[in-house]
Amino acid sequence: MVIIVSKKANKCIDKLWGGAHASSDQDALLFASSSDVTSKPVPENILIPFDIATNQAHIAMLNKVNLLSSEEFTTLKNELSILQHEYESGAFKFDPKFEDIHSQIESVLKDRIGDPAKKMHTARSRNDQVTTDMYLFLRSSLDDTINSMVELVAAGRKIAKKHSETICPGYTHHQKAVVTSFGDLLNAYVVMFERDISRLKQTKELYDYSPLGATTGYESLLALDYKFTAKKLGFARTFVSSIDVISTRGEFETAVAQGIAHFMTHVSMLAQTLITFSSQAYGFITIADEYTTGSSAMPQKKNPDMLEIMKAKNVYTHSVESGLSSLLQAAFVGYNRDSQYSKMMIMQLFDEVKTVPVILSKILHTMVINEGAMSDASSGDFITSTGFMELLVAEKKIALRDAKQLIEKAISFSVNIHKIDRAAFNKAIKETGVDVDISDDQLSIWQTAEYQLSVRRNRSGVQ
Numbered sequence: 001m002v003i004i005v006s007k008k009a010n011k012c013i014d015k016l017w018g019g020a021h022a023s024s025d026q027d028a029l030l031f032a033s034s035s036d037v038t039s040k041p042v043p044e045n046i047l048i049p050f051d052i053a054t055n056q057a058h059i060a061m062l063n064k065v066n067l068l069s070s071e072e073f074t075t076l077k078n079e080l081s082i083l084q085h086e087y088e089s090g091a092f093k094f095d096p097k098f099e100d101i102h103s104q105i106e107s108v109l110k111d112r113i114g115d116p117a118k119k120m121h122t123a124r125s126r127n128d129q130v131t132t133d134m135y136l137f138l139r140s141s142l143d144d145t146i147n148s149m150v151e152l153v154a155a156g157r158k159i160a161k162k163h164s165e166t167i168c169p170g171y172t173h174h175q176k177a178v179v180t181s182f183g184d185l186l187n188a189y190v191v192m193f194e195r196d197i198s199r200l201k202q203t204k205e206l207y208d209y210s211p212l213g214a215t216t217g218y219e220s221l222l223a224l225d226y227k228f229t230a231k232k233l234g235f236a237r238t239f240v241s242s243i244d245v246i247s248t249r250g251e252f253e254t255a256v257a258q259g260i261a262h263f264m265t266h267v268s269m270l271a272q273t274l275i276t277f278s279s280q281a282y283g284f285i286t287i288a289d290e291y292t293t294g295s296s297a298m299p300q301k302k303n304p305d306m307l308e309i310m311k312a313k314n315v316y317t318h319s320v321e322s323g324l325s326s327l328l329q330a331a332f333v334g335y336n337r338d339s340q341y342s343k344m345m346i347m348q349l350f351d352e353v354k355t356v357p358v359i360l361s362k363i364l365h366t367m368v369i370n371e372g373a374m375s376d377a378s379s380g381d382f383i384t385s386t387g388f389m390e391l392l393v394a395e396k397k398i399a400l401r402d403a404k405q406l407i408e409k410a411i412s413f414s415v416n417i418h419k420i421d422r423a424a425f426n427k428a429i430k431e432t433g434v435d436v437d438i439s440d441d442q443l444s445i446w447q448t449a450e451y452q453l454s455v456r457r458n459r460s461g462v463q
Contacts, residue, residue, distance in 0.1 A: 031355055032309050047101050049087060055080055059073055065222075067119070068119055075116050125216045138253065142203070149357050168378060170185070179453055182284070192266040192269075193266060196263035200259040205236075210229055210230035216335065217245070247331060250342030253345070267356055282377070284374050288363070320345050382419065384449060406432050
């Protein structure tokens with residue numbers, strides 16, 4: 001089943017900076033400022049297309065089991081279709097005078113067509129109705145999120161492949177550790193995102209059952225066809241236990257939030273890495289003007305605000321996930337009104353993160369990779385020492401602990417502050433007593449980033 005959801009156009013944003021920027025992206029600017037300048041959508045408005053879909057499936061089932069006549073069914077079906085068109089055009093919105101959108105739709109239909117609308121709620125409760133609406137919302141939102149994440153993975157993979165041989169330092173403790181490639185670094189995040197996609201897909205599959213028919217949690221005495229409505233709504237199956245469905249309202253939402261929290265953690269990690277790499281101290285990448293902002297006071301500034309906002313959104317995501325996880329902890333069997341808050345919480349979470357993969361993809365596509373700066377940073381500070389040690393183990397058959405002690409001493413004796421020189425290496429051999437014969441060419445070549453990266457690429461041995 002395809003459920004059409006209305007979209008809103010973004011506004012143009014005025015700002016107190018931009019003279020030093022070649023261009024700007026309105027979507028990115030809204031992304032950075034939306035938490036301060038936009039209001040959250042009303043949950044009942046979001047539910048409108050999903051509640052209409054639930055009603056359409058339910059009345060079709062009531063007609064099938066002879067609880068609605070064909071004439072009544074056709075009248076209700078047509079009127080619900082008209083309501084859907086009105087929603088899409090913006091003419092039908094939630095009216096706060098009603099308790100919820102379910103009540104409003106039923107009231108509107110009663111005003112328009114009379115008695116047939118009074119039968120629409122037969123063998124149903126608002127409990128299973130809203131739960132079904134939310135399952136439909138979650139499935140639709142997950143599909144949109146996963147599709148955006150797939151595009152993000154494609155963007156990251158393309159850049160990682162292009163820069164698979166672009167030498168770059170690898171870090172531990174924020175310090176240079178070993179030689180790697182920028183492609184390898186970026187690919188690590190691609191792998192994280194791929195795992196996040198799998199996790200969300202598994203979550204969607206786990207909850208791929210229709211709650212419709214669970215009613216108050218204890219089903220109806222009327223003869224119904226749950227499998228019919230499940231199929232009508234695009235679910236793989238129907239519920240197993242009606243009590244379970246109603247008692248655990250918010251569990252699907254929590255599982256989704258947990259999956260998104262994993263994704264946002266990985267986004268935050270990549271964002272911080274890109275922020276650091278784009279700083280003047282590193283200069284490894286240049287973020288396009290479209291995805292930076294200026295200062296109202298400092299004319300030279302180009303700040304990585306979009307990436308910083310992603311880190312804030314990660315914190316927000318985890319706060320929502322924690323809240324959802326807590327909702328069910330004190331739930332008594334059956335329906336509990338506090339579970340209502342799961343609706344608002346998960347909707348706001350999706351609203352916060354829906355454009356994260358899109359903006360991050362754009363940042364990756366447009367950033368400039370400064371290969372020279374990465375190469376320069378990979379040629380000093382004894383960054384190749386670990387690789388040199390492992391080459392001694394592989395080629396000269398020296399025990400690792402002996403090779404490590406030898407390299408450590410050579411570093412301490414070396415006059416050259418970037419690489420181990422011959423005099424220092426010889427002095428280290430004498431002091432440690434490690435028996436090793438290495439030529440000047442080997443001493444030089446084995447300490448180059450290019451050679452070590454080529455060895456890593458060819459793991460069959462050392463040449």
